[in-house]
Amino acid sequence: MTPEPSRPSRLADPFREGIASGWKVIDASSLAADATFEADVVIVGSGAGGGTVAEILSGAGLKVMIVEEGPLATSSDFHMLESEAYPQLYQESASRKTRDKAITILQGRCVGGGTTVNWTSSFRTPAATLDYWAREFAITGFGSSDLAPWFERMEARLGIAPWAVAPNANNEALRRGAQALRLSSGVIRRNVRGCWNLGYCGLGCPTNAKQSMLLTTIPAALSRGATLLTRTRAWKLERAGERIASLSCIGLDQRGTDPTERRINVRAKTFVAAAGAIGTPALLKRSEAPDPHGVVGKRTFLHPTVVSMALMPDRVDGFAGAPQTVYSDHFLDSVRLDGPIGYKLEAPPLHPVLVATTLPGFGVGNARWMREFPHMQVVIALMRDGFHAQSQGGSVALRSDGTPVLDYPLNDYLWDGARRALLSMAEIQFAAGGVTVMPLHSSGALFSNWRDAKSGIGGLELAPLVTPVVSAHVMGGCALGSKPERSSVDLTGRYHHLDNLYVMDGSLFPTSLGANPQLTIYAVAAKLGSGLAERLGRRLG
Amino acid sequence: MLARWLYTQTSEPVVKDPKFSALDASARSVVAAIVPVMLEGALPEGATTQARDQVVAGVDRAVAGLPPAVRAEVDQLFSLLAFAPARCLVAGVWSPWPEASRDSIVAFLGRWRDSRFALLRSGFAALRQLILSAWYSNPQSWPAIGYPGPPLLESA
Numbered sequence: 144m145t146p147e148p149s150r151p152s153r154l155a156d157p158f159r160e161g162i163a164s165g166w167k168v169i170d171a172s173s174l175a176a177d178a179t180f181e182a183d184v185v186i187v188g189s190g191a192g193g194g195t196v197a198e199i200l201s202g203a204g205l206k207v208m209i210v211e212e213g214p215l216a217t218s219s220d221f222h223m224l225e226s227e228a229y230p231q232l233y234q235e236s237a238s239r240k241t242r243d244k245a246i247t248i249l250q251g252r253c254v255g256g257g258t259t260v261n262w263t264s265s266f267r268t269p270a271a272t273l274d275y276w277a278r279e280f281a282i283t284g285f286g287s288s289d290l291a292p293w294f295e296r297m298e299a300r301l302g303i304a305p306w307a308v309a310p311n312a313n314n315e316a317l318r319r320g321a322q323a324l325r326l327s328s329g330v331i332r333r334n335v336r337g338c339w340n341l342g343y344c345g346l347g348c349p350t351n352a353k354q355s356m357l358l359t360t361i362p363a364a365l366s367r368g369a370t371l372l373t374r375t376r377a378w379k380l381e382r383a384g385e386r387i388a389s390l391s392c393i394g395l396d397q398r399g400t401d402p403t404e405r406r407i408n409v410r411a412k413t414f415v416a417a418a419g420a421i422g423t424p425a426l427l428k429r430s431e432a433p434d435p436h437g438v439v440g441k442r443t444f445l446h447p448t449v450v451s452m453a454l455m456p457d458r459v460d461g462f463a464g465a466p467q468t469v470y471s472d473h474f475l476d477s478v479r480l481d482g483p484i485g486y487k488l489e490a491p492p493l494h495p496v497l498v499a500t501t502l503p504g505f506g507v508g509n510a511r512w513m514r515e516f517p518h519m520q521v522v523i524a525l526m527r528d529g530f531h532a533q534s535q536g537g538s539v540a541l542r543s544d545g546t547p548v549l550d551y552p553l554n555d556y557l558w559d560g561a562r563r564a565l566l567s568m569a570e571i572q573f574a575a576g577g578v579t580v581m582p583l584h585s586s587g588a589l590f591s592n593w594r595d596a597k598s599g600i601g602g603l604e605l606a607p608l609v610t611p612v613v614s615a616h617v618m619g620g621c622a623l624g625s626k627p628e629r630s631s632v633d634l635t636g637r638y639h640h641l642d643n644l645y646v647m648d649g650s651l652f653p654t655s656l657g658a659n660p661q662l663t664i665y666a667v668a669a670k671l672g673s674g675l676a677e678r679l680g681r682r683l684g
Numbered sequence: 685m686l687a688r689w690l691y692t693q694t695s696e697p698v699v700k701d702p703k704f705s706a707l708d709a710s711a712r713s714v715v716a717a718i719v720p721v722m723l724e725g726a727l728p729e730g731a732t733t734q735a736r737d738q739v740v741a742g743v744d745r746a747v748a749g750l751p752p753a754v755r756a757e758v759d760q761l762f763s764l765l766a767f768a769p770a771r772c773l774v775a776g777v778w779s780p781w782p783e784a785s786r787d788s789i790v791a792f793l794g795r796w797r798d799s800r801f802a803l804l805r806s807g808f809a810a811l812r813q814l815i816l817s818a819w820y821s822n823p824q825s826w827p828a829i830g831y832p833g834p835p836l837l838e839s840a
Contacts, residue, residue: 223835224821225820229821238813350837400748400749462831463835495829496817496820499816500820505722505793506721506722507725509725516829543753544752607805
């Protein structure tokens with residue numbers, strides 16, 4: 144990131160205050176020598192899974208060490224600028240791509256992980272998804288009623304409540320269009336307290352309203368004596384027989400991109416992988432963890448997302464106001480879970496870089512659209528992947544330098560869903576008063592009424608790198624399950640083939656969710672982390 | 685495929701301008717030639733050269749901020765475009781980049797965007813993303829699109 148002179152701020156920065164009070168936070172880019180640490184539990188990753196588990200295990204009196212690949216950036220560093228936030232807070236500067244470059248993946252990489260940069264949408268796992276897990280994967284103990292107490296606990300912890308303020312104009316248009324077409328819609332619950340309704344959640348919350356891991360569980364763990372290592376890439380779990388003995392890590396440079404000579408070794412009794420659905424399988428693969436059935440890093444899901452843009456007669460100012468507050472599950476709830484793919488409709492925040500790079504074209508065409516920026520209204524459709532024989536998701540592999548890359552083939556099953564989603568969104572946008580609708584596509588095709596859109600979208604060529612596809616939800620790859628042939632970890636989160644290795648993040652999901660994943664990750668991590676705390680508590684006496 | 689065969693790094697020694705951290709001079713000249721076309725209608729009238737240089741610097745910063753494996757892919761793309769035979773045969777731009785006409789660059793970008801080879805489409809997408817990001821993250825681009833910039837938190 145570009146070094147910026149730090150601006151004096153009158154807003155509180157509790158994390159910096161915590162460091163001043165003696166929290167143990169070590170930035171590996173500034174280590175003068177290699178280092179060795181010992182802990183009861185090492186947690187790899189500080190996002191929704193790792194943060195939740197860190198609070199629970201440190202609360203049980205265990206000595207916890209958190210290893211985070213990204214940098215520590217706190218509210219004083221969040222200036223609501225894409226130029227700073229993307230390189231600093233996201234994997235691959237917010238331009239992480241699947242192997243063939245056809246899908247752009249927005250994924251956090253910083254202390255707090257995705258929770259530092261997400262748009263705060265909080266959904267309990269849809270019952271249909273959990274029922275499917277029970278039915279298809281024999282996952283017991285994860286039904287809606289089993290998880291209810293864990294949802295309640297995390298909702299209380301993170302201030303999760305329906306957004307009581309009027310939605311911004313971008314979200315209001317989605318609600319209005321859905322209502323006009325008699326499609327169900329709802330108000331999204333958000334993990335905020337005292338939110339200023341600014342609209343910059345995706346660039347790091349500058350007011351500490353967002354109840355991310357950066358503000359809640361990580362500080363709780365640190366105040367109980369946990370240690371946080373940043374710019375530290377967990378590289379390899381070192382085995383001794385059926386157990387993991389230590390984690391070897393590589394220090395990253397100040398930019399956070401390149402490995403340095405620094406090596407950090409952490410010995411522990413128990414290891415928790417919570418590096419996200421790309422990072423966790425990559426760590427297991429680098430570690431050559433036993434995987435007799437070849438399931439690690441397979442069935443990775445993305446909620447592949449297509450985008451529709453409309454111009455409204457009045458200003459929308461989609462950059463202002465809570466970014467994501469209205470949703471419609473009509474096209475999830477009204478279709479068979481295991482039939483043609485369903486999709487969830489939501490609205491995204493509109494910031495200049497995000498919009499310019501998602502719009503098609505270049506030169507005068509792109510510039511003309513950008514001049515309509517304040518009038519743009521955007522709807523996104525997140526496809527519920529993983530519930531059909533034609534939707535096996537992607538797979539995580541290692542590049543020659545050991546870093547991960549996700550291969551996610553887009554097939555006709557998904558393109559069929561994309562086309563229906565583009566149609567649904569266009570119809571909603573016209574119903575909401577849209578003057579022009581552009582289903583995002585490299586042809587730049589645009590329509591001024593629903594009738595033309597219906598036939599035009601029906602005839603669009605949908606293909607990789609012709610139709611932009613994005614994802615902000617990476618899930619799966621280390622599935623939960625009782626059968627080792629089809630899963631990586633047992634129903635306690637323990638890796639099937641090693642005694643003291645656990646997985647507690649979004650990679651546990653055997654399918655996608657059909658909802659923004661943070662609250663599911665919190666609840667599942669809280670349940671599994673509490674179980675682990677009990678067992679370790681007994682063992683430690 | 686020709687593109688694949690040419691899509692290898694040249695072995696010329698790279699001399700880096702200390703002002704820039706990731707792109708060598710030849711890569712910068714490729715970017716500098718493409719920027720006015722990619723951003724035609726977006727760069728401010730009258731200050732195009734200055735804005736272009738800022739975009740080139742922004743692209744360089746962005747590339748420097750990518751992980752090594754991705755940086756290597758971007759390096760390969762620019763090495764390909766800077767390599768004269770590839771510039772002619774794969775990009776279809778017959779003059780050296782600094783002298784290439786607007787129309788020849790428009791044609792090149794359009795061909796890659798609409799190519800039936802996903803590799804060329806991904807090359808176009810990379811150029812597009814780098815250049816548009818560098819411009820629209822620059823506050824100078826905001827007045828023309830009616831974006832007021834982030835709110836002031838402490839003005840009250």
